[in-house]
Amino acid sequence: MSDLNTVNAAGGTDAFDALGALYEESARLPFREYLEHHSVREAVGDVTGLDALDLGCGSGLYTRRLAAWGAARVTGVDSSAGILATARAVERARPVGVRYVRADATRPAAAGVDGSTDLVLSVYVLCYARSEQELTAVLATARRALRPAGGRLVAVTLNPDYGRGAAYYAPYGFTLTQPEEREGAPVTLDALLPGGRLHVTAHWWSRKTYERAARAAGFADTSWSPLTVSPRGRRLLGDAYWSAYLRAPQALILEATVAS
Ligand SMILES: C[S@@+](CC[C@H](N)C(=O)[O-])C[C@H]1O[C@@H](n2cnc3c(N)ncnc32)[C@H](O)[C@@H]1O
Numbered sequence: 001m002s003d004l005n006t007v008n009a010a011g012g013t014d015a016f017d018a019l020g021a022l023y024e025e026s027a028r029l030p031f032r033e034y035l036e037h038h039s040v041r042e043a044v045g046d047v048t049g050l051d052a053l054d055l056g057c058g059s060g061l062y063t064r065r066l067a068a069w070g071a072a073r074v075t076g077v078d079s080s081a082g083i084l085a086t087a088r089a090v091e092r093a094r095p096v097g098v099r100y101v102r103a104d105a106t107r108p109a110a111a112g113v114d115g116s117t118d119l120v121l122s123v124y125v126l127c128y129a130r131s132e133q134e135l136t137a138v139l140a141t142a143r144r145a146l147r148p149a150g151g152r153l154v155a156v157t158l159n160p161d162y163g164r165g166a167a168y169y170a171p172y173g174f175t176l177t178q179p180e181e182r183e184g185a186p187v188t189l190d191a192l193l194p195g196g197r198l199h200v201t202a203h204w205w206s207r208k209t210y211e212r213a214a215r216a217a218g219f220a221d222t223s224w225s226p227l228t229v230s231p232r233g234r235r236l237l238g239d240a241y242w243s244a245y246l247r248a249p250q251a252l253i254l255e256a257t258v259a260s
Helices: 022-025 030-044 061-068 081-093 132-145 207-216 231-247
Strands: 051-055 073-080 099-102 119-123 151-156 175-177 185-194 196-204 221-226 251-257
Touching: 022 081, 022 185, 022 196, 030 061, 030 119, 030 151, 030 221, 030 231, 030 251, 051 061, 051 132, 061 073, 061 081, 061 119, 073 081, 081 099, 119 132, 119 185, 132 151, 132 207, 132 251, 207 251
Parallel strands: 051 073, 051 119, 073 099, 119 151
Antiparallel strands: 151 251, 175 185, 185 196, 221 251
16 A cells, blocks of 8 residues: 555545544543443454554554554554654654555545455544445445455444433543434534543434445445443443443444455
């Protein structure tokens, strides 16, 4: 894959340019550390020796984790120059052998992916697609990256059935606000972190839309699974702390496979 620098002006990810340090910090939010990280680790399984792509890698949290979990070759792709600068600075300071490419995943033909990847991981990226067409295009980039038989996408995305009401996730350190109930409706996440305020707007898509987009992108099968709390998260914070979150998790894992 070459560094194609393919982001167009309408790529829509400038919003992330200044957020690298905050995304690094957000890894310590309990739901990220004890639910999401744990659940992604379980979902990806044994990655030893694999060729992995972190699509929409942001500051590289999962790009580095894929390397730490044993993947042989790991590439992080993101369209935001600013957030990639953070990812690259972390790699320079504490090298783990991953590389970063700036590319727009809504442009499958230009994204430079080549069909040799075993696993595409994509954490909180699909829900930033602003139209079903963009959603399909991002999924098509993932599909195009994967090897023709046995390649697998593991994505974390906004749960269409997340808990409504601005305060629902306040005990977990963030709020979600969605003024309208319709396909593609904006959903704003706010989190106050020690380093500043994380304020980003995603989009609400139904399961049917994700599934239709995955099929249109060439995936054979899709399945959904909930996030689960790590034993450490349970021990440290207790079941009562997690119960509201688990009744209506804010995120789900969507897996999609290429025909085997
Ligand atoms: C919410 S952040 C998540 C970052 C990282 N995956 C994590 O879990 O910390 C979403 C990231 O997806 C990237 N992104 C969104 N749409 C993209 C696209 N079409 N092409 C490439 N990157 C995209 C954004 O620039 C941003 O860095």
